[in-house]
Amino acid sequence: MQRFLLYLCLLYFTFSFSQSEQLADDYFKRGEFEKALIAYQKLNSKKGSSKNLTKIIKTLQQLERYDEAQELLLKRMAISRYPGLLVELGYNYQLKDSLELANKYYNEAILKVDEKPVYTFNIARKFEELSLLDNAIIVYKKGMELNPEKNFSIQLARIYGEQGNIEQMFSNYVNYIEFKPDFINNAKRAFSDFISENKDNENNIFLKKILLKKLQTQPDPYWYELLSWLFVQEKAYNKSFTQEKALYKRNPESLSRIIELAITAVDKKEYETANTIFNYIIDNSQNIKTVLLAHQYLLDIEIINATKKQFNDIDKKYLALFNQYGTYEQTLALQIAYGHFLAFHLHKPKEASEFLKKTLKLETSAFQEATVKLKLADILVYQEKFNEALIYYSQIQANLKNSTISQEARFKVAKTSYYKGDFEWAESQLKILKASTSQLIANDALDLKLLISDNKYEDTLHVALKLYAKADLMAFQNKTEDAILLLDKILTEHKGESIEDQALLKQAQLFEKQKQYTKAASNYQYIIANYRVEILADDAHYFLAELYNTQLGEPEKAKPLYENIIFQHEDSIYFVEARKKYRMLRGDTIN
Incomplete structure (x- = not known):
């Protein structure tokens, strides 16, 4: 019983003490320094510690009671050899404008590193805490000179970054990678805040020079990797490929990095470079899966850039690959x-x-079978065999419950029902998908649900919505011209109705697909002028900005459109990209 009571007392004391400490800290944060001082002094009288004493000294300095702070520091120095106290005493003199005495103690602290290099980190950190960054740099450098086994490059990099000395920051991060190569991905994240897509950006030039110099003196793999990464940030994928080839020749075990680069080039529509890389992969890989992947991407690129007359040649290439590799798993x-x-x-x-x-008859895993069924169902939707398509989509849902492909199949069930004009059933499926684990599916589901719910009540017969769903189906069927014409009908016969802005946006995207950029821009401009407070306003601003920036060669017109998203549509899914592109167009040095 006595032990239990003792435990309760101890618990109460600890709780009470922590509450008092929190109160004192709150006073300090709020600038109520007189109250904070009294609270810290009470705490120190109950439990004397260097932590409480430090807080008392900081509070006295805030109250400009420097002599009292100095007296406490001198008392501590009489019983402690901790060299950080020299820095604190020097700083107290600096606050009193006694710079000569301040520097005297700072220099004494720095000399302590010569006596014991083990003091380096503690002394440098104390300088950092007091924002005496130049002195911290001196200490870290001295510590590394005296003890080469210690590396403080990462601390130096952060200080130089804080000072805005980007070149030295890069240099020290690079030095740390040399000391600890595993740090390379952390370094990339740090670098990404300071470089941009613009190869002429001063910071990009700094980093490139440092890396090229490293490559000349010691061609280690991580310098090639970093240089390749920098070229990717600049969208110079061909230059990145040069570095990746050099890396691969040094270690020809895996083409994974080169494959990743090729896919990135495709995503960024750098098709010529992607073609070159995939052909290199085919020439250098012994892995059938890798070779087939490369062939598939090459055909995808060819399809994107082909005219209808060239499709027969592409068909022959597919058949030649099946003849060579078979139609197996x-x-x-x-x-x-x-x-x-x-x-x-x-x-x-x-x-x-x-x-x-026929492919479904192969021996495959449940997931592989589902991917075939998903595409087969899409083709049945193309044929407007909706009920048969729904059977395949439902089978995927039943066989692979809660998987991403199952959620995709559910979305396609909703989309198929929407194409059929069964808007109620489509909505019921879309409500479930709003909570999908796949953000892309959740967003698509929400967009389609809003389209239906915003337009189904205006006309009980759903005339305009049914026409729009038909146009949407035509777009899905790759019947782009037919879809554009049907959207024209909607825009003529249902002008002023709630479907109008959606029809304009859809038609603009189809114009873009046909490279009719001026017509697309006209649609976006109409939405911006007439539907500026509606849900599609941010879409129109972003897509029009992208057109000006990438296709029409008028970046100055893109700038105010990106800016509008930043300041008027902060919750837009395009906010992050718009801000990034706006800053780049504005010429900001740092992203």
Whole structure:
């Protein structure tokens, strides 16, 4: 019982003490220094500690009672050899404007490193805490000179960054990578805050010079990797490829980095460079899966840039690959891609669905089977065989519950119901998908739900919404011209109705697909002028800015559009990208 009571007392004392400490800290933060001083002094009388004493000294300095702070510091120095006290005493003199005495104690503290290099970190950190950064730099450098096994480059990098000396910051991060190569990904994250897509940016030039110099003196793999990464940030994928090839020649075990670069080039629509890289992969890989992946991407790129007359040649290339590698499990992804090509580009959906039904007979995993069924169902939607498509989508949901592909299938069920004009059922499915673990599916589901709910009440017969769903289906079927014409009908016959801005946006995106950029811009401008407070305003601003910035060569017109998203649409999904691109166009040095 006595032990229990003792425990309760101890617990109460600890709680009471921590509460008092919190109160004192709160006074200090609020600038109520007289109250904070009394509170800290009470705490120190109950439990004397260097921590409490330090807080008392800082509070006295805030109250400009420097002599009292000095007296406490001298008392501490009489019983402690901690060299950081010399820095604190010097700082107290500095606050009194006694700079000569301040420097005397700072120099004494620095000399302590010569006596014991082990003091380096503590002394330097104390200088940092007091924002005496130049002295901290001297201490860290001296510590490394005296003890080469210690490396304080990362601390130096952070100080130089704080001072705005970007070149020295980069140099020290690079030095730390040399000491600890595993730090490279952390360094990339640090660098990314200071470089931009502009290769002529001063910071980009600094980093490039440092890395090239390192490569000349010691061609270690991590310098190639960093230089490659920098070129990717500048969207100079061909230069990045040069570095990746050099890396691969030094360690020809894996092409994964080069594959990743090629896919990035495709995503950024740098098709010529991507072509070169994928051909290199084919020439250098012994792995069938890798070779087939490269062939598939090469065909995808060719399809993007092909005219209708060239589609027959692409068809022959697919068939040649199947002749060479067979139609087995290893070519499954290629078979799915070919099914898509037959239906959506050659407009032979019957042949495509027959081809994929043969693919379903292969021995595959449940997930592989689901990917084939997903594409087959898409092709059945293309053929407007909605009920058959729904069977395949439902099978995926039943066989792979709670997976991403199952959620994608559920979304396609909703989209198919929407194409059919069954808006109530579509909405019920979309409500579930708003909580999807896939953000992309959740966003798409929300967009489609809003489209339906915003337009189904205006007309009980849903005339305009049904026309729009039909145009949307035509767009899905890759019947772009037909979709544009049907959207024209909506814009003429249902002008002023709630569907108008959605039809304008959809048509603008289809104009872009056909490279009719002036017509697309006109649609976006109309939305901005007439629907500035509606839900699609941020979409129109962003897409028009992108057109000006990337296709029409008028970046100055893009700038105010990006700016509008930053200040008028802070909750937009385009906010982060708009801010980044606006700053780049404005010529900011740091992202």
